[in-house]
Amino acid sequence: MCTVYEFWLSYNNNAERLQLPVNPSELSIGNGSQNETHSISRLGEITILQDPTLKTFDFSSFFPLFYAPFCSYKNIPKPWEAVQTIERWKKSGKPIRFIVTKTPINYAVSIEDFPYRENEDVGTIYFDLSLKEYPFINVRTITQSKNGKKAEVSKKAQRQNPKPATPKTYKVKQGQSLWIIAQKYLGSGARFKEIANLNGIKAPYIIHPNQTLKMPEKKG
CATH class of the missing domain: 3.10.350.10 (LysM domain)
Structure with missing residues (x-):
C-alpha cells in the first residue's frame, strides 16, 4: 500500500528508528497558551500574553501480527518487539524525535504515555501514544573561587543535542x-x-x- 505520509519515531540521533506500520486515522496536535485574563476596575477585562505552551501530539494505531494491504510497508516489525522498543525509549528518560513526512512535523519529544492492549485479534497490539515537545535549554552556572572573592559565570549546556x-x-x-x-x-x-x-x-x-x-x- 502506498501512503502519502510516513510516521517515524527515532531515538539517539537516528541510531534506532521505527516507522509505524499502520498510519493513525487521526493526529491530535495541542498548541495552547498560558495567557491570563483579569478584570480591572474601570478598565474592564485585560489579557496578559504569556509564552505558548509546548506542543502535544496524540494518536492511536496498532501493530498488526501479519502484513496486510492497509500497512504502510511490507517488512513490518513484530508487535511485541515494537512495543518493547517504545517502552525502552520511554524508560530511558531521553527525548525521541517524531516526524511525519511531507509535513512540517519534525520535533524532539518526550513520551508521556503509552498504553497498549490486545483485543479479540490475538497477537495484534493496539496502542495510544501521547508525545510532548521537548525543549532544549542552556543553564547558566556560577563557579566561585576558594577565597570567595571572585566568581565566574559560565554556561553549561543541558538537554541539548549537538x-x-x-x-x-x-x-x-x-x-x-x-x-x-x-x-x-x-x-x-x-x-x-x-x-x-x-x-x-x-x-x-x-x-x-x-x-x-x-x-x-x-x-x-
Whole structure:
C-alpha cells in the first residue's frame, strides 16, 4: 500500500528508528497558551500574553501480527518487539524525535504515555501514544573561587543535542524528504529548495533512499 505520509519515531540521533506500520486515522496536535485574563476596575477585562505552551501530539494505531494491504510497508516489525522498543525509549528518560513526512512535523519529544492492549485479534497490539515537545535549554552556572572573592559565570549546556555539521554531500535515508534534510542539517526546512536547485531536482521534489545529494553551506 502506498501512503502519502510516513510516521517515524527515532531515538539517539537516528541510531534506532521505527516507522509505524499502520498510519493513525487521526493526529491530535495541542498548541495552547498560558495567557491570563483579569478584570480591572474601570478598565474592564485585560489579557496578559504569556509564552505558548509546548506542543502535544496524540494518536492511536496498532501493530498488526501479519502484513496486510492497509500497512504502510511490507517488512513490518513484530508487535511485541515494537512495543518493547517504545517502552525502552520511554524508560530511558531521553527525548525521541517524531516526524511525519511531507509535513512540517519534525520535533524532539518526550513520551508521556503509552498504553497498549490486545483485543479479540490475538497477537495484534493496539496502542495510544501521547508525545510532548521537548525543549532544549542552556543553564547558566556560577563557579566561585576558594577565597570567595571572585566568581565566574559560565554556561553549561543541558538537554541539548549537538548540532550536526553540514556535510558536503548527504546520502538520503528511508522516509526522508528534502524538507526534513534541510531542517536537520541546514537549520530550516524552508531551505529545501537550495538543495533541490543544487542537485537539479524540480517539483514535486522527489528523492529516493541512498541517493547522494550535494549540500549547500549552513548559514550563521
